[in-house]
Amino acid sequence: MNLSTKQHFQKAEREGYAIGQFNVSTADQIKAIMKVAVKLKSPVIFGTSEGERDFLGVREAVKLCEAYEEETGLPIILNADHTKSADKVEEALKAGYNSIHFDGSELDYEENIKQTKYVVQMCARFSPDISVEGELGHLAGVSKIIKEKVEIKPEYYTDPAQAADFVARTGVDRMAIIIGNSHGISIDEPKLDIERLAQSYTLLKGKAVIVLHGGSGIPDDQIQASIQNGIRKINVNTELRAAFHDTLKKVLDETDETTPYKYLVSAMDAMGNVVDNKIMLFGSANKA
Numbered sequence: 072m073n074l075s076t077k078q079h080f081q082k083a084e085r086e087g088y089a090i091g092q093f094n095v096s097t098a099d100q101i102k103a104i105m106k107v108a109v110k111l112k113s114p115v116i117f118g119t120s121e122g123e124r125d126f127l128g129v130r131e132a133v134k135l136c137e138a139y140e141e142e143t144g145l146p147i148i149l150n151a152d153h154t155k156s157a158d159k160v161e162e163a164l165k166a167g168y169n170s171i172h173f174d175g176s177e178l179d180y181e182e183n184i185k186q187t188k189y190v191v192q193m194c195a196r197f198s199p200d201i202s203v204e205g206e207l208g209h210l211a212g213v214s215k216i217i218k219e220k221v222e223i224k225p226e227y228y229t230d231p232a233q234a235a236d237f238v239a240r241t242g243v244d245r246m247a248i249i250i251g252n253s254h255g256i257s258i259d260e261p262k263l264d265i266e267r268l269a270q271s272y273t274l275l276k277g278k279a280v281i282v283l284h285g286g287s288g289i290p291d292d293q294i295q296a297s298i299q300n301g302i303r304k305i306n307v308n309t310e311l312r313a314a315f316h317d318t319l320k321k322v323l324d325e326t327d328e329t330t331p332y333k334y335l336v337s338a339m340d341a342m343g344n345v346v347d348n349k350i351m352l353f354g355s356a357n358k359a
C-alpha cells in the first residue's frame with residue numbers, strides 16, 4: 072500500500088528508525104542515490120535548499136522524482152529544505168513538492184510562529200498529505216568542509232518546552248531542533264546533547280517527529296543514540312558533496328576523459344557509498 076508523506080514519518084516513529092534526507096542539486100546525484108535506495112529498499116528524501124533547487128529547477132526536481140518513483144516503485148519524498156519565505160514555499164508547492172521545511176529560525180519567536188503557522192495552513196490548502204517542518208534554535212555553520220572551529224553557544228540550543236509550545240501553536244508535522252548539531256564538517260567533533268533531545272521527545276512524541284540537521288560528520292554512536300531518543304529524519308549534505316567533489320577531482324586530474332557519462336561514474340558511486348552507509352546506520356533499509 073502506498074503511504075502518504077506524513078504516514079512515512081509515522082511509520083518511522085512506530086518502528087524506531089530515521090529516514091535520510093540527502094541534499095541534491097543535480098540529476099546525477101538523484102540517479103546515484105536512487106540506485107542505492109533501490110538496492111536497500113529504503114524510503115528516501117531528497118532535500119533541495121533554495122539555492123539547490125534554483126539550480127536544478129523545481130519542476131525538473133519534481134518530474135525527476137516522479138519518473139524514478141514510477142520506474143522503481145520506491146517512495147520518494149521531495150523536501151523544500153530551509154525555505155525562508157512563503158513565496159518560495161508556494162513556488163515549491165505549485166511545482167509538486169510533497170514536503171516543506173519552513174525555516175523561520177532567524178526570526179524572533181512570535182514572528183517564527185506566525186509565519187510557520189501561515190505556511191502550515193497554505194500547505195494544507197494544497198494537500199492534506201504535505202508534511203511541514205518547522206525550526207527553532209540557531210543552526211551554526213554552512214554545508215561544506217570548514218577548516219576551523221564552529222562555535223555553538225548555549226543560547227543556540229532549542230528549549231524543549233518552547234519546541235512543544237511551537238508545535239502546538241503552528242501545527243507542524245516535524246520539528247528541527249538544535250542539540251549541538253551544526254551544518255558542515257568543522258575541525259571539532261560534534262557532541263549532541265542527548266539528554267535535551269530525550270526531553271523534547273517526551274514532550275513531542277505523537278505530536279511531531281523530530282529532525283536532526285547537520286547530519287554530516289556526527290559519529291555513528293551519537294547518531295544511533297539520537298535515533299533511540301526520537302530522531303526520525305536526518306539531513307545529510309556535506310559528506311555527499313565532499314565524496315562527489317573529491318572523487319571527481321581525482322578522476323579529472325588523473326585522466327583525459329571528456330565524456331560526462333564516463334568521468335561522472337566514480338564520483339556518483341563514491342557519493343552512493345556514503346548514502347549506503349547512512350541508510351544502514353539510520354535503520355531505514357527494507358522499510359520502503
Ligand code: G3H
Pocket residue numbers: 094118152153213214215253254255256283284285286287306307308309310
Ligand atoms: O539541511 C541540510 C542539512 O542540515 C545538511 O547538513 O551539510 O552538515 O550534512 P550537513
Ligand code: ZN
Pocket residue numbers: 153254284285306
Ligand atoms: Zn539543514
